[in-house]
Amino acid sequence: MALPGRETRGTPSPAEQPATVGVTRVDELELAAGWVFGRTPAPPVPRTGGARVVLEQVVRESLAVAPTFVGFSGGRDSSLVLAVAAHVARRDGLPLPVPLTLTFPGVEGADESEWQELVLDHLGLPDRVVVPVHDEMRLLGDLARSGLERRGLLFPAVAQADAVRLVHATGGHLLTGEGGDDVLNRRRGTPLHLLRRRLATPALPSRRLLAEAGRALRPVATLPRDRYLGVMPPWLRADAAREAARRLAADDASPLRWDRGVTRLLGSRATQVVLGNLAAVAREHDVTYVHPLLDPRFVGALAHDGGAWGYAGRTDVLRRLAGDLLPDPVLARTSKAWFNATRWGPEEREVARRWDGSGVDPELVDHDELRAAWASPVPPAAAELLLHAAWLGTRGA
Missing domain, CATH: 3.40.50.620 (HUPs)
Structure with a gap:
């Protein structure tokens, strides 16, 4: 289920989709948000060093x-x-x-x-x-x-x-x-590493570093559960956005220790x-x-x-x-190439423009907001799977 207490609609359920060995399907909220939530049992992690x-x-x-x-x-x-x-x-x-x-x-x-x-x-x-x-x-x-x-x-x-x-x-x-x-990459505890290293020198730590270290020390349990609400895609309905933000916050409960954060x-x-x-x-x-x-x-x-x-x-x-x-x-290097634009051409734009709403649950997704995202110069990656769902829905798949 995408949201507690309601049935999902729109995209075919995993059982209704073609069988492909080894494939894992996303649920409707994950499709709508463009991300996959949750934890799985982690494999054994040897700690041998080197x-x-x-x-x-x-x-x-x-x-x-x-x-x-x-x-x-x-x-x-x-x-x-x-x-x-x-x-x-x-x-x-x-x-x-x-x-x-x-x-x-x-x-x-x-x-x-x-x-x-x-x-x-x-x-x-x-x-x-x-x-x-x-x-x-x-x-x-x-x-x-x-x-x-x-x-x-x-x-x-x-x-x-x-x-x-x-x-x-x-x-x-x-x-x-x-x-x-x-x-x-950096982890939650990285500012503490940097502060520790700075305190070993005559130089004073910057205000920014002190603030980052302070935020790192704040217990995860005290952080707002909706702290990721502002980064949710604009096409998500309010209830869907809150649920997606809650799931993302639960996934992001990173340990303060660097080693535990990495293995997590x-x-x-x-x-x-x-x-x-x-x-x-x-x-x-x-x-x-x-x-x-x-x-x-x-x-x-x-x-x-x-x-x-x-x-x-x-x-x-x-x-x-x-x-x-x-x-x-x-x-x-700090620069990074971006490839999102390589995935959109005239046909994708035309399908998005002519889309009739099929394949995407309107209770989770504001269709007008989604169309606006698709029409942007470089549509966000989170909207890509929704285009696939729309194409399949239009074809009656």
Whole structure:
């Protein structure tokens, strides 16, 4: 059920959608909000220490058994995985990993070529697969429509068109930097680490740092339960927005200790749904997805290394993991490419404009607000799965 005490309507229930092995469906509130809520039982997390050593072991398992590709965008996380894989392959006499890069010609904000060249020149890898993408990854392109008809709704929506890169890794392992945004990033207790480090010097801490440390120390139980209400999508009805905000707040009850905050990420239902659905699509192409930064062994080792206080932030973690493997400008960069615009074209706009309201529960979603979001220059990612639901609903699926 989407909201307590009411029946859901609109989108077909999981039992009514096409059967695809390994797929996890979202509920109607998650569809409406564009996010997955809740916790799942976390896998056992070894705490052995030596995060770099463990990361090398995880990557080596793929290099030793199958052709290994690395989904490489030029961002920090995929660069880390590629660099570690190249290092291990050369050290152990294994086949080198092959960077697999999607490019988006003419799409503003999606060009990472300079960063890609910097990393690849530094690593000296001889082979690379480059796939120019034009409209193949659009939300209602041929791949997505075919996938929707066969699989039904999948979160994330982009999984329907993942064949764009999967076909180039058939029979192999495809490593990604998935999870780096979470595992390697700042945690609730990071301001305390920074304050502790500042107090060990003659310099006084800034007011901003003191305020951040104070907020970190506030018990989670005392925080407003509706603190995320302001970030809910504008198309959510009031009751739906309150329930979604409540669920998000419950999920975000992060421990103060850095190590516990990191390992808690493995119990995220959103993470499990994304990885599981991507894996299900990959199996259709005889590809095994591997996400080293979300491997429980690596997460446990990183938590062991960081302990209660943790690190100063993402750049600090990356330098410790790969300071000898990558140029420092790559490890310290703060820019990030954006790919949302690559998923919207004339057909998606036309479907949104002509939509008759089918497939989306009006008790959860204000249809006029949703249309306005779809009509914006770059529609938010949270509205993508709703477009798929609308398309299926219009077709009577």
